[in-house]
Amino acid sequence: MKLCRFWRPGRGAAIGLAIGDEVYDLSATDANRYGSFTGLIHAENLAAELAEASSRIGSPYCSWQELDRPGGLDKPHLLAPITRQEVWAAGVTYLRSRDARMEESPDGGSFYDKVYHAARPELFFKATARRVSAPHEPVRLRCDSRWNVPEPELVLFVNSRGSLAGFTIGNDMSSRDIEGENPLYLPQAKVYMGCCALGPAVIPAAAVKDARTLAIRLRLSRGGTVCFEGSTSIAQMKRSFDELIEYLFREQEFPDGVLLLTGTGLVPPDSFTLQSGDVVEITVPEIGTLRNPVA
Numbered sequence: 576m577k578l579c580r581f582w583r584p585g586r587g588a589a590i591g592l593a594i595g596d597e598v599y600d601l602s603a604t605d606a607n608r609y610g611s612f613t614g615l616i617h618a619e620n621l622a623a624e625l626a627e628a629s630s631r632i633g634s635p636y637c638s639w640q641e642l643d644r645p646g647g648l649d650k651p652h653l654l655a656p657i658t659r660q661e662v663w664a665a666g667v668t669y670l671r672s673r674d675a676r677m678e679e680s681p682d683g684g685s686f687y688d689k690v691y692h693a694a695r696p697e698l699f700f701k702a703t704a705r706r707v708s709a710p711h712e713p714v715r716l717r718c719d720s721r722w723n724v725p726e727p728e729l730v731l732f733v734n735s736r737g738s739l740a741g742f743t744i745g746n747d748m749s750s751r752d753i754e755g756e757n758p759l760y761l762p763q764a765k766v767y768m769g770c771c772a773l774g775p776a777v778i779p780a781a782a783v784k785d786a787r788t789l790a791i792r793l794r795l796s797r798g799g800t801v802c803f804e805g806s807t808s809i810a811q812m813k814r815s816f817d818e819l820i821e822y823l824f825r826e827q828e829f830p831d832g833v834l835l836l837t838g839t840g841l842v843p844p845d846s847f848t849l850q851s852g853d854v855v856e857i858t859v860p861e862i863g864t865l866r867n868p869v870a
Contacts, residue, residue: 715769
């Protein structure tokens with residue numbers, strides 16, 4: 576079972592429960608109990624809450640295929656799994672990411688090697704809900720950057736108590752030339768309108784026996800032709816989820832919960848940069864595929 580947000584023509588946003596190929600409208604089942612996305616994420620046990628919801632649903636609202644497509648106000652479509660939450664990100668959590676960051680820096684970026692081995696992880700603010708693209712919505716390229724890449728990442732959905740509630744997929748768009756010029760330019764390389772995509776759904780953390788066995792795949796297409804693809808495993812991460820969450824919650828409060836991107840282990844070759852019209856597809860089989868065109 577997966578949790579999603581979707582658009583109902585004429586009725587607005589709703590909370591959906593995806594079971595197999597069918598999607599059920601939880602907001603219509605019990606608006607008081609299931610009408611708040613934030614409220615569901617804050618449940619003591621999201622997996623148990625969704626199991627209880629599944630015993631109360633009626634007929635499906637639509638199929639998953641009807642939602643997982645480009646949308647408009649006149650037809651159902653997926654929304655990003657975020658409402659009032661902040662989005663944060665962890666960097667240099669994979670060896671491949673450390674190497675790429677060192678290569679892009681003119682001075683060799685020894686500080687990236689230091690943070691890879693340090694006790695304290697790199698954590699930075701990434702986006703607000705307004706800056707996040709839903710599935711099939713465009714992600715953007717900075718007009719003042721010449722070297723842009725997607726960063727496919729597993730995303731932790733953490734509630735206000737600091738407990739891991741679920742997982743989704745994220746695309747941490749990055750302007751590598753800006754970031755490489757000076758590490759102090761990181762916010763400009765990472766934070767702008769359309770800098771992040773999330774979705775297509777959230778799976779409860781308790782439903783995943785060992786998240787480190789999850790695979791993540793990236794496919795980039797240009798003009799209908801695949802121009803890059805690769806895969807890695809979450810097991811390649813140097814840091815644990817608990818470690819990242821603990822540092823994020825030091826001296827921080829997230830009343831509505833927080834989404835934490837966990838870093839990338841997939842980096843296209845240095846000769847590659849995204850172009851307008853490209854399509855980014857990030858897949859974690861247990862969650863689905865996050866697909867976005869590039870604007």
